[in-house]
Amino acid sequence: MDRDIKVVKIGGNIVDNPDALARFLRDFTALEGRKILVHGGGKEATRLGARLEIPSVMIDGRRVTSRDTLDVVTMVYAGLVNKRIVSQLQAIGCNAVGLSGADGDSIRSTRRSPQPVDYGYVGDINTDGVNVSLIGSLLDAGLTPVFCAITHDGNGSLLNCNADSVASAVAIGMSAVAPVDLIYCFEQPGVMRDICCPESLIAHITAESYSALRSNGTVGQGMIPKLDNSFRAIDAGVRSVIIKHASNLNNDTGTVLSK
Ligand SMILES: Nc1ncnc2c1ncn2[C@@H]1O[C@H](COP(=O)(O)OP(=O)(O)O)[C@@H](O)[C@H]1O
Numbered sequence: 001m002d003r004d005i006k007v008v009k010i011g012g013n014i015v016d017n018p019d020a021l022a023r024f025l026r027d028f029t030a031l032e033g034r035k036i037l038v039h040g041g042g043k044e045a046t047r048l049g050a051r052l053e054i055p056s057v058m059i060d061g062r063r064v065t066s067r068d069t070l071d072v073v074t075m076v077y078a079g080l081v082n083k084r085i086v087s088q089l090q091a092i093g094c095n096a097v098g099l100s101g102a103d104g105d106s107i108r109s110t111r112r113s114p115q116p117v118d119y120g121y122v123g124d125i126n127t128d129g130v131n132v133s134l135i136g137s138l139l140d141a142g143l144t145p146v147f148c149a150i151t152h153d154g155n156g157s158l159l160n161c162n163a164d165s166v167a168s169a170v171a172i173g174m175s176a177v178a179p180v181d182l183i184y185c186f187e188q189p190g191v192m193r194d195i196c197c198p199e200s201l202i203a204h205i206t207a208e209s210y211s212a213l214r215s216n217g218t219v220g221q222g223m224i225p226k227l228d229n230s231f232r233a234i235d236a237g238v239r240s241v242i243i244k245h246a247s248n249l250n251n252d253t254g255t256v257l258s259k
């Protein structure tokens with residue numbers, strides 16, 4: 001059997017669009033070999049928070065996660081969104097199993113220091129926090145793990161992580177046992193010089209060109225953590241990283257990252 005593993009992260013704007021999500025899940029199901037899906041769902045959490053009168057506060061692309069907000073994001077990511085995705089995958093022949101990081105002790109993290117910014121119940125995934133043998137056993141059993149952004153600290157607390165960081169950490173962890181390709185899918189063609197112009201797609205970014213794109217403001221907002229996570233994965237031995245439109249999952253179009 002092909003030992004390679006594909007770790008695919010699907011962004012929040014696709015998760016939030018039923019037609020785009022259905023198309024993406026069909027393409028994901030068609031991917032051959034062992035695969036893992038990681039999803040976000042920030043928009044749905046923000047909407048439910050508003051309905052419950054729990055306002056969402058984001059700082060540098062991360063959600064300040066109070067006790068109440070932790071309840072909201074757990075309900076939305078580990079519940080509604082995860083189970084919706086798993087049931088849709090089941091309906092099209094992909095035997096998915098939905099997990100938070102607490103399930104099977106699959107992903108452990110540590111609550112962030114309250115300095116310089118107190119993010120509340122937000123975690124950073126531990127260096128050895130990905131349970132490679134559990135995930136390997138699921139893959140060997142023919143299952144497709146589907147992870148949300150909720151992890152745990154091993155002491156009974158759930159912690160909210162950035163979904164891009166979960167994807168990168170899972171890819172890094174699994175690269176200890178197999179070649180891993182990390183694929184970030186979202187609603188844009190990739191990293192662009194001009195976000196309003198799809199033709200301005202940047203085909204290839206190195207660590208050196210990234211620092212120029214960052215300092216001249218070409219990349220901003222959510223793209224900075226995505227690129228930081230991409231380079232972290234490459235440095236830690238992940239075989240390939242690409243950032244692409246969700247509808248291009250099964251072709252080569254996108255932005256390829258390399259050292
Ligand atoms: N140069 C760029 N190219 C593409 N997207 C960019 C760029 N700079 C900033 N972005 C923003 O980054 C966002 C992606 O980050 P994010 O919303 O965190 O992704 P995801 O949907 O995967 O969670 C895009 O929606 C876009 O608004």
Ligand SMILES: CC(=O)N[C@@H](CCC(=O)OP(=O)(O)O)C(=O)O
Pocket residue numbers: 010011012013039040041042043045061062063064073122149160161162163164
């Ligand atoms: C700590 C933190 O910010 N966690 C994210 C997790 C979800 C996520 O990353 O979703 P997208 O991929 O849709 O952005 C949040 O609560 O928004």
